[in-house]
Amino acid sequence: MKKLITFILMTLLVTACASKPEYRPASKGSVGYSEQKITEDRFRVQFKSVSNSVADAADYALLRAAELTQAQGYDWFVITSKETFVESEKVQPASSIDLSHQQRVERRCGLLTCETYRRPSSEVGVAFSGTNTHSRKEVHSILEIRLGKGVMSNESSYSAADVLENLSNKLVTNAN
Template sequence: MKRLILSITCICLLQACASYSPYHPASNRGYGYSETQLSDTQYRIDFKAREIERGKAVNYAMLRAAELTLEKGFDWFEVVDRESDKKPPRISSGVGFGIAQHQSIGSRSSFGMGFEFGDRDRSEADVLLEIIMGKGVRPDVKQVYSANTLAKNLRKALAMPTSDL
């Protein structure tokens, strides 16, 4: 029983220490990225995250646009519309628990539980991009990006592993 409790505690601690990346497909709460196909070459990218700077949220949205462009077999994309919004903080609450085992002359186990209510602020950043994808020579327009180059540069800037796209 002691080993089971110790194992569960270690797993919980490791999970809590694992770094969280906001770059993932959108969850049921809407955090992460999603895309909507508008035409054969036109998509809307939505990236939403908690507790993130607006500039970093834009980078994640642009990375998703670059990766989607490559996934669909295109070379470049043009940003035809961009909206970014940093929503004001909101109050949140949470529940946590822990298990500990103490060894001295005798063996004791204890269980604790905590609740968090109150003024913990959580801000949200939401970025919408509308893009048009293309192949071949890029048009000489300000908001046109090479998908391959942009994906490599943003992954490096965001300290993410490189992709095989």
């Protein structure tokens, strides 16, 4: 039984360590980034995270805005609108550990006599999750940006190259 529990715990640990980092394209409402083209030089960039860190979601949205700016052939962007909101819900996981002991009765009969054997039998069923409730928070950071080329228009402009240089190392840090 100890080997079974150890195996299950190790499997869960390896699975958790191998999970994808959250900076990735969002698919069907999942975590990650998405963008919507509004006009030729304007986009809406959204980053959704399951985290308690509003700052991380904002940084990832900025990082995606910088990537998008360069992918469209532009040098810099200005944030024309910014919105951040947090949705939270309490989650109470279900768990169970099942252990049953039974006795198996076997009867062996020969030509003249029968013998009855009683053998213990155990079964274990385990479903892991905590009994404590926890909050699950979804952080949404939404930016509307205008793209530009050449000399930056004002102080509130972001150089796409600078944002990429300064924030892309955050991906390496969070992926470990």
